[in-house]
Amino acid sequence: MIKFGARNFWFLLAVASYLSLSMIATGASAEGIGQSVKGASLRYLSHLDQGAKILVWPSYTRTYELINAGPEIDGSVSEYRTNRDGIFDLVRTSGTTQISIISVSPGVFANDIEKLLGNSKLLQGYKSFAYTARLSGDGCTAYKFTSRKTWISVGLVFVDKTKFGIGNKVETNACVFGALDYVNGFPTKDTYFEYMSLPQEPVRKLILEAIHRCAADGDNRSRQDEITKDGITPLPSLGCVAAKIGQ
Secondary structure, eight states: OOOOOHHHHHHHHHHHHHHEEEEEEEEHHHHHHHHHHHHHHHHHHHOOOTOOOOOOOOEEEEEEEEEEEEEHHHHHHHHHHHTTTTTEEEEEOSSSSSSSEEEEEETTTTTHHHHHGGGGOOHHHHHHHHHTTOTTTTTTEEEEEEEEETEEEEEEEEEEESSSSTTTTTHHHHHHHHHHHHHTTTTOOOOOOOOSSOOOOHHHHHHHHHHHHHHHHOOGGGGGGGGGGOOOOSSSOOHHHHHHHHH
């Protein structure tokens, strides 16, 4: 049997009290962070055009390819896939692809991109667009195409390999995560993409989750006849997205 003196007793009591308070503080901190992300998400949505159409992909699975990408960009895409698992699935494919992620060098010309896309499985019409696409000066460029008539959805991402890559995981993730969020339906105030103007990653993730929940629940009743085989209805409203976040 171990005996404790008065001094040991008060010391152990102090330690136990400290640990209890730490656990309470940690729980409160996590709850506070969650509320902060919700608040930031709702504020972001309030600044968008409330009548804007949110175009969603017809399937929870999207195929992608990596072109000329090194291990850093490849790793960033893999991390994104894990992070967004449960919202949608990104599947790397050797067949027809919907999202093409292309690593480029500064000052790349149309003929250079044409060579890079020589073996790409992207539909030819989007390849032709990629040859002359304007690339952003910040090195991170994204374009998305979602047709309301055919439900065809395509994304193009260009990543400057001299700005994003070796020893720069934080910025590489910021570009790749932001570009893929945009391609996968994250709404922006303007039609063009600028990764540094996007809200923080937890905010984007929460908004994307809410968009897909609204599309799955059939928020737009007038579009019920357009439901896809994955049970997705088009054009969820910003009102529904805000309501899902507020729950």
